Amino acid sequence: MSIDWNRQNFSGEDPEQHPAVVALRAKHGAGLIGVGISRGEVWAVVSPENAIEILTFLRDDPGLSFDYLSDVTAVHWPDRDGAEFDVVYQLYSIGKKVRFRVKVPLSQDQETGTVTGIWPTAEWLEREVFDMFGIRFSGHPDQRRILNPEGFDGHPLRKEFPLKGRVSW
């Protein structure tokens, strides 16, 4: 399966008109791999090298001010060439009441920077992503498992992990 980052196969408005996409195109066009829309919700795909810079920009730009990080999670696409994982950031601006999503595609052994320096709430959320998917966040202050016990084998939310687990606890 090859990747088409610019797929706009879903109905809804034009993602290019979302204020965050407009601002990113103007200021950070190089790091922006693509944009997408589904059910009226717009996201930007950014490269892991530029992710921290772009997320900091999204928080600090006065026209956007995505001051609230709702969620950090990941999606595993084992059949995709080059980038097996998407790390997904759900952003929200309390003042402007706008939501936005940022995806960072990663390959099996690639790392992305932690966003705990931008939003401290990410500490546990990134620990959970590490626990469930095995994705490491460079610079994370406390990269340990959070829900599964220490010494647990494997990362359960990867698609190849069997539903019944590997050993009984």
Add this chain to the structure above:
Amino acid sequence: MARQEIMTINMGPHHPSTHGVLRLILELDGEVVVNVIPDIGYLHRGVEKLSENRKYLQALPLTDRMDYLGPGSTNLAYILAVEKLLGIDVPPRARYIRTIIAELTRINSHLLGLGSCAGDCGAVSMLLYTLREREGVLDLFEETTGQRMMLSYTRPGGVANDILPGFEERVGAFLDKFPGKIDEYERLLTKNRIWIKRQKGVGVVSREQAIALGLSGPVARGSGVDWDIRRDEPYEAYDEVEFKVPVKTDGDAYSRYLVRIEEMRQSVHIIRQLINKIPDGPYINRAAKYMYPEKERVKDSMEAMIHHFKLVVEGLAPPEGEAYSTIEGPKGEIGFYLVSDGSPHPYRFRIRPPTFVNLQSIMTMAKGNMLADVVAIIGSIDIVLGEIDR
């Protein structure tokens, strides 16, 4: 300079004030908390992994078992995400019923949160009073959904069954009685010297910290964050009612207590506006073909039988895409991020759990407080381990 010795103390996982199985590793200097390291996961059941291997409707009962004190809200958040994926309309009657159930759920959750927090701080009689009123809410749930706690009442496009005749009067009777009970709680606590000493200035989080830590719900509003998803991104019938969003600025446990008390009054106000104008019409959108046809029709209509059979065997399969849907739950922002690959199983099923994120702030809140205050802080965050651990 005084010699400083740090003592490490283990609290939980089996401790009455941890509301389940939360383990805290506390580092103390005398009685003052220097550091808190929460250890969670004792109730982890793998809800996300399980749901990704189930059909969309089969995942619904699992959402009950996360926040078991507010299942009506988690159900609603999940089904709103599924409806967004499917793109179906919900009849107005169902939207009203679901809003009423969600607000009753908020009262239910706040009652138990308030009672158990007060109980942990020594006012055990408070818990008995709040459980008494909670019983009234559970009775309303039971007659409507058939369940007292694990409701599983929402369905894509509506609700599982219609409300019973006379539901409006019974809710009305509860609403007439309940504000007087809130006054009783306030007489017991709001100006109580012991309560104030246990709550004021305890577990303080500033507005900036609250936003940075991702706090939501009453915990954020107790710190001066004027944000309520019901008002700012209205869903269901919330744009047809008017209500106030209580905000306190002290950021301590007492502010959170006041916010919860006021939210219960506002919930009563919201239900009052809805209850007497529930529109007539269907309680579920069957035309969208995502819900089972009526049982009687299955017996004598070939088309209905095929439809029923296909739904049972194959399940509903939303078109490819993804949706993130959030609501204002009793404890904060409940979000569901669903990714569909066009199959009848969710490709990715992600829950954004409010108390998981809120609990993280205990490391900020408890530092510098006394050991005994940790109990009050846990109570004031209003955690539910079923949702934290999933």
